[in-house]
Amino acid sequence: MSRHRKNNKRKKEGFFAKLFNGFVTLMLSAAMLWGLQAYSSSANLKFAQVSDVHFMQDSPNTTFKMIGEAPRLLDDAIEQINEYNDIDFTIFTGDLIDKSFEKELKAFLPHVEKLNMPWYFAFGNHDRCVGGYLTTLVYLDIVRNSNPDFKFKKSYYSFVPKKNYKVIVLDNIITNEITSNGYIDETQLKWLKKELDSSKDDIVLIFMHVPVVEPFASPNHKMRNASALKQLIESYSNPIGVFQGHYHAAKITQHDNVLYVSSPALVSYPNAFRVVTIENYKDKVVFNFEWKETREKTIQKMAKIMAFSGSIYSGEDKDQSGIYEVKK
16 A cells, blocks of 8 residues: 555544544533533522511501511512522511411412412411411411412421422411410421431421521520420531521521521511522532612611611621531
8 A cells, every 4th residue: 555545544544533532522521511500400409588577558667667668678579589580489487477367468478479489488476376366277278279389288397499408397486375485396396306307318498487596685585495496406417507587687607517597577677688599519518698688778778767776687797698618
């Protein structure tokens, strides 16, 4: 074979080898990109937490709460939440309404029906036991009939929003006396233990109204058996976020693998809520907190004037927005 023909053969072989290698590289790159996108989609969770709306129709403001402006504040929060296109769910951590009347709950629901994602709630003390006759079963029936994503028949429940995540909603409201204190009964504690036992490999998100860890001391508002609940939660080693309301104050406290997150009220200063993004990695979980204030600035200014101490309720910068890591 002549040298010219040998060179042509080598050139052809070289060309096809480069073409094959390029094709393989392209396919591997595409597979890696798809894998990263799939991992990102399944590993991350994003939700909005709104607390203490205290919705009322045609009611005057009080010395502390902008109840007369609650519908406007709620509509603004819903509008802001809907501007995101990647929020998995919204949850209200108690006191959706200010007085426990059926007409107030039915007036509240058309506002939240505008949310573009599933929504859930935990009971607050104002939802059932303050000045009204709205029972637990009636409340749940009304919400179920309005909200196709809410299928629960008990005041405490759990669901899986995504693989490797467990959401647990607790009911720590006392209904046999008029009080702002909270309590978790033994039946619910046993149920919670079973839920946590079955979720040791998951990221667990617990939502309730009365906080386990207070943002500030308030004997008339605290949970009476908070130490028992705290001890149970902290006996597990997987990443756990505990999201609370009731005190109208922002505070984030980390105890090893557990984050205790108290969130502000929508109805009183600072008239804010949270958007939380959770990223799940092999060796850690990252909680990214985004602070969202109302765009109703005139209402917010009035609320600040009425607040006893704005800094108590708004917290420090680290209690508002920030990134917290929990090791696995």
